Amino acid sequence: xxxxxxxxxxxxxxxxxxxxxxxxxxTRAGLRTVQTIGVPADDLALPEVDAVVVSLKSRSIEAxxxxxxxxxxxxWLRGRGAGHxxxxxxxxxxxxxxxxxxxxxxxxxxxxxEGAVLVTPAFPETGRTVxxxxxxxxxxPLNESPLKDxxxxxxxxxxxxxxxxxxxxxxxxxxxxxTVARGxxxxxxRLAELVTKGIGAAIIDxxxxxxxxxxxxxxxxxxxxxxASGIGLGLARALVSTGKVKPARASSETGTAVGGPAACLAxxxxxxxxxxxxxxxxxMPVLHLDPDRIITGGGEAQRALExxxxxxxxxPVLIASSAMPDQVAALQARHGRDAAGHAIEQxxxxxxxxxxxxxxxxxxxxxxxxxxxxxxxxxxxxxLVGAEIAAGVPVLRAVGAQAxxxxxxxxxxxxxxxxxxxxALGLMR
Numbered sequence: 001x002x003x004x005x006x007x008x009x010x011x012x013x014x015x016x017x018x019x020x021x022x023x024x025x026x027t028r029a030g031l032r033t034v035q036t037i038g039v040p041a042d043d044l045a046l047p048e049v050d051a052v053v054v055s056l057k058s059r060s061i062e063a064x065x066x067x068x069x070x071x072x073x074x075x076w077l078r079g080r081g082a083g084h085x086x087x088x089x090x091x092x093x094x095x096x097x098x099x100x101x102x103x104x105x106x107x108x109x110x111x112x113x114e115g116a117v118l119v120t121p122a123f124p125e126t127g128r129t130v131x132x133x134x135x136x137x138x139x140x141p142l143n144e145s146p147l148k149d150x151x152x153x154x155x156x157x158x159x160x161x162x163x164x165x166x167x168x169x170x171x172x173x174x175x176x177x178x179t180v181a182r183g184x185x186x187x188x189x190r191l192a193e194l195v196t197k198g199i200g201a202a203i204i205d206x207x208x209x210x211x212x213x214x215x216x217x218x219x220x221x222x223x224x225x226x227x228a229s230g231i232g233l234g235l236a237r238a239l240v241s242t243g244k245v246k247p248a249r250a251s252s253e254t255g256t257a258v259g260g261p262a263a264c265l266a267x268x269x270x271x272x273x274x275x276x277x278x279x280x281x282x283x284m285p286v287l288h289l290d291p292d293r294i295i296t297g298g299g300e301a302q303r304a305l306e307x308x309x310x311x312x313x314x315x316p317v318l319i320a321s322s323a324m325p326d327q328v329a330a331l332q333a334r335h336g337r338d339a340a341g342h343a344i345e346q347x348x349x350x351x352x353x354x355x356x357x358x359x360x361x362x363x364x365x366x367x368x369x370x371x372x373x374x375x376x377x378x379x380x381x382x383x384l385v386g387a388e389i390a391a392g393v394p395v396l397r398a399v400g401a402q403a404x405x406x407x408x409x410x411x412x413x414x415x416x417x418x419x420x421x422x423x424a425l426g427l428m429r
Contacts, residue, residue: 008245009051009235010077012070012108013088014100015368016375017412018228019055020383021392022088025229026051027385029236030247035396036382037375039069039076044381044400050245051236052077057372059090060153060341063099067107074108084220085112086235090368091121091128091228092142092414093135093160094153095167102167105201105226109170112223115195118175118215119164122206123230126391126415129207133161133174146271146414149325160203170200177205180214187218206230213237220244229392257429258405261312262362263355264421266320267348267370268413269328276366277320280421285311286318294321295335295343301350308351309358316425319351322366345369349377356403362428364409364421371410378403389424390416 009031013019016037023035031050039054054073058066074085087108095101109117122130127138137145141158148154157163165172173194179186187204194202206212216234219225220242225235239245264284266277280286287307294300304319311317321344323331331340352363352374365371383396386407392415398406409424417423 006081007049007052007077008082008239010074010080010082010085011051011053011088011232012073012077012085013053013055014059014066014104015057015090016055016371017368017410017415018088018090019053020394020396020410021412021415022229022232023053023383023385024388024392024394025233026053026236027394028388029233030240031236031245032248033385034382034399035385037380039073040381050239050248052080052082053088057369057376058100058104059094060369061100063103066100067103070104071107071111074111083223084235085224086232087224087226088232089121089226089228090412091123091126091230092137092145092147092155093121093163094147094155095163096153097166099167101226102164102169106169108224109200114222114224116173116191116199117201117224117226118191118204118219118222118231119160119201119226120204120206120215120231121160121228122212123228123233124207124209124212125230128228128230130160130203130205131177131207132205133176133203134158135160164201164203168201171198173197173199173202175202175204177207177211180205180211184214184217187214191218201226217241258361258407259429260361261359262316262364262425262428263308263312263360264316264318264364264366264425265348265352265370265374266318266322266366267344268367269322269325270413272414272416273366274322274324275418276416276420277318277322279418280318283422284316284318286320289319289321289347291321291323291327291331291340291344292334294347295331295340301347304351305354305358308355312358312360318421321348341369345373349373353377356406361403361405362407362425364411364424364428366411366413366420368412375408375410380406380408383408387427389427390420393424395424395427
């Protein structure tokens with residue numbers, strides 16, 4: 001069947017792992033949720049749901065292209081009845097001064113006719129908080145966290161009012177924690193005040209889960225919001241508490257067992273993923289790729305496949321292109337940042353495609369850009385959301401995949417515990 005029923009919440013995510021994080025959050029909050037890859041075709045069979053998360057790979061592409069893809073997703077969601085659309089971004093506000101958060105927000109705001117858009121990447125459950133407009137990762141400001149060394153979008157300013165103002169055509173304001181603490185009416189009054197001053201978007205503080213609930217109740221009365229999965233949680237709770245959605249019981253299952261060979265791919269260079277790869281070496285064979293050989297066409301993808309195929313019958317394998325920040329910087333200096341990143345992503349996608357052709361049906365992928373490249377190559381149009389592996393990372397059952405039944409886990413670089421790969425495979429049966 002096609003998705004004909006009216007949906008209560010539409011979401012546009014700027015990468016695939018972030019979309020999985022959001023879909024997982026909405027499911028846990030009681031919303032029946034499907035994650036799609038790109039804007040769905042009208043003939044894609046989907047169950048009746050409360051929320052749809054349209055996954056785009058738009059975080060690091062040219063801003064104009066990110067805008068056009070996001071507008072197409074919004075039009076599809078509005079056409080299915082979504083009164084509110086959340087533009088889902090990373091909880092560490094990954095972006096550059098040229099975008100893409102600001103340009104996409106500006107375009108969606110214009111299309112929706114919104115007055116002032118609430119913006120927050122806060123998600124206290126995962127250690128992301130915003131105070132006086134400054135984003136904290138755990139106990140440290142964003143610009144002092146490992147994100148300062150991000151290979152694609154290094155973050156050198158924790159003040160999100162300034163960061164967003166450098167990207168957006170509209171003025172950016174602030175709704176501070178003191179206002180949030182006074183409740184829904186105070187936040188609404190502050191937004192109305194900002195609109196009279198010509199301000200089109202406001203960073204809103206959130207330090208505790210209860211702040212997200214206040215923000216969600218306010219945002220649900222508007223047509224557009226921007227933020228990470230925390231604001232998604234607030235919106236979901238608002239839809240349930242106001243009776244607009246009847247809560248569904250989140251399933252810990254994704255259907256019948258898939259079985260068969262399993263493999264893990266790691267393309268993230270985050271400190272968390274590097275530690276997870278190191279820990280995985282105690283429980284499964286791990287192959288470390290040579291990034292220079294990937295970029296110069298040294299046959300690394302073929303070497304990885306020749307290494308993996310005879311081992312798959314014995315158990316899971318892990319193939320990693322991850323590297324330390326100084327190694328990444330040197331690689332980018334030699335080959336160029338965009339060229340290096342694209343070559344590695346495509347090599348990992350080549351490996352994933354051929355692993356699936358070799359019978360792999362359970363696939364764990366670490367890294368947002370890597371996950372996007374892999375899912376695009378496998379041409380998977382959507383996922384049903386299953387058991388939570390770690391905060392923000394669910395098991396996903398492919399919908400409409402050419403390869404047939406598949407289970408995947410798509411992990412943002414900084415997510416998951418030290419034993420993430422083993423934990424994921426333990427839930428993917």
